[in-house]
Amino acid sequence: MKSILIIGASRGIGLELVRQYTEAGRRVIATVRDDAGRERVQALGADVLTVDVANPASVSGLAWQLDGEKLDLALYVAGVIRRPNALTPPTQQDFDAVMHTNVLGAMQAIPQVAPLVADAGGVFAFLSSSMSQIGSVPNSESWLYRTSKAALNMAVAAAQHNYPGATLVTIDPGWVQTDMGGGTAPLTVEDSVRGLRNTLASVTAADKGRLLHHDGRRASHW
Template structure:
């Protein structure tokens, strides 16, 4: 049986997607950063791996933990928010925290999981944001926007490395999670339903695109 891999499932969208796919009867492999986050997901029926996606040493063992499993869908959900406006220089610690979680973790995990997903004829999707697009740039969340734009480039570049792999980015909308905050406009359940629906529609020719949870699509390749 093919599995769904959710990288960053401790809380928020990752946790909600894990629960939703398990409710469908899917086999889910979920990663969490802290050991104390493992038991709740295991109780739901997920296979849980402890991987700190912001830590290169931890990510380096991902393929070994997966042990050649057949993966139909891999979602890189992990990410952190930084709301500092443009003109407020991030500290090195802030920069490293955001870029390691939002970009480096994906770039280190992808070469490990891509062969498994490609062999299964599956899909890999990295969680980006509409805020990553140059056409929507403003002064808010400077570092976060930069990190998601870099993630888009990582997706687009990797499409050239693995031409037989359906690789894309997803925009869950401004979702009502701890990271989204109290002003978020998209209910968590609505985002999850939309993302899952989008992922059932994705075709190989959609590789290198950014899909929003409501089904709208922006091309990253050649954009």
């Protein structure tokens, strides 16, 4: 039986992805960082792995924990934000927190997970952001976050060449009512995830390495 892997499922979009896919009858394997996240995910009927994506040693265990699995869909959802603009230099602590979670964790996960996705001819999607698009930069707000998501887009597009059996994409969930997006965001978590699921179901080989939007649009630049 082919399964779905969701990396970073403790809360927000990741947790809602678990809920919607399990309700649709899919077998879901989800990663969390702590016991509270484990309880939330287990309550939805998913299998749970403990992984800290900011810790390369933790991510390196994914391959053996997933040994024998066929993944027709994997999602890297984990992400953090820091909001200062370019008038303020990022601290070392903020730089490490954002880059380790948003970029390094994804780059550590790709060699562990992409072969399993390729074996199933599946899709490996990474949550990015419209704020990553270098062709559309209205300001420097969340400067470090923007930079990390642009780096993620490149990491995924480059890695695609090594895993021709899988389709690797980045995907923008929209501005969502999560801890990161805030309560004034126009999209509920439920609506964002419904859009993500529909868009992921429409992915073809022509999308390899591309940035997609939750509403199905394909980005013309990223």
